[in-house]
Amino acid sequence: MNPENKKCDIIVLFDGYSVNSEQGSQSNCTCTLIKGNKNVIVDTMTAWDGPKLEKAIEENGLKCSDIDYVVCTHGHSDHIGCNYLFQNAIHIVGRCVSKKDVYYNFDFAAGKPYLIDVNIRVIPTPGHTLQDVSVLVSTDKGLYAITGDLFENKDDENLWYRLEVDDAELQRKYRSEMLRHADFIIPGHGPMFPAKYKYDQITI
Numbered sequence: 001m002n003p004e005n006k007k008c009d010i011i012v013l014f015d016g017y018s019v020n021s022e023q024g025s026q027s028n029c030t031c032t033l034i035k036g037n038k039n040v041i042v043d044t045m046t047a048w049d050g051p052k053l054e055k056a057i058e059e060n061g062l063k064c065s066d067i068d069y070v071v072c073t074h075g076h077s078d079h080i081g082c083n084y085l086f087q088n089a090i091h092i093v094g095r096c097v098s099k100k101d102v103y104y105n106f107d108f109a110a111g112k113p114y115l116i117d118v119n120i121r122v123i124p125t126p127g128h129t130l131q132d133v134s135v136l137v138s139t140d141k142g143l144y145a146i147t148g149d150l151f152e153n154k155d156d157e158n159l160w161y162r163l164e165v166d167d168a169e170l171q172r173k174y175r176s177e178m179l180r181h182a183d184f185i186i187p188g189h190g191p192m193f194p195a196k197y198k199y200d201q202i203t204i
């Protein structure tokens with residue numbers, strides 16, 4: 001592999017959060033920018049976050065029109081809200097790949113990854129919803145997994161299965177897979193953490 005192809009920066013623009021409140025809960029997703037041969041934004045927060053997301057992208061030397069791919073790890077409203085900002089991008093929302101009104105055939109269920117670039121892959125990681133995907137990025141520093149709500153946050157061992165989960169067994173399986181293979185996890189609602197941190201705590 002040409003080492004040039006491995007050069008890309010992973011920038012967490014906003015750490016997500018989720019806390020219980022009187023009305024229910026208050027949450028927003030972790031939002032990540034991948035800068036490289038292809039510019040990718042992963043999870044676009046709520047529909048009320050447009051101005052701050054645009055500003056954060058500009059602070060990192062890009063415009064929204066420079067984004068080639070939007071990936072939403074699943075279709076919940078706190079992960080898709082600002083997709084409209086990225087008019088030049090291919091949009092991957094869960095397992096659905098589209099641009100404008102064109103919906104592309106891609107069979108995530110067949111188990112093969114969707115290659116955005118030689119070092120950026122989108123793979124199915126169902127459980128939280130059956131449509132969930134994760135983005136894997138190979139870098140010189142290791143393998144980064146941007147997982148959405150496969151992981152809620154660094155310390156979610158007693159939390160994730162109590163949230164709304166479509167298939168807990170599948171989610172458990174893909175959590176283990178991810179911890180086994182990745183070096184760093186960027187979860188759905190918290191800061192990035194080293195996969196090793198959790199791998200040591202679980203029995204697979």
Ligand SMILES: [Zn+2]
Nearest residue numbers: 029076149188
């Ligand atoms: Zn979420």
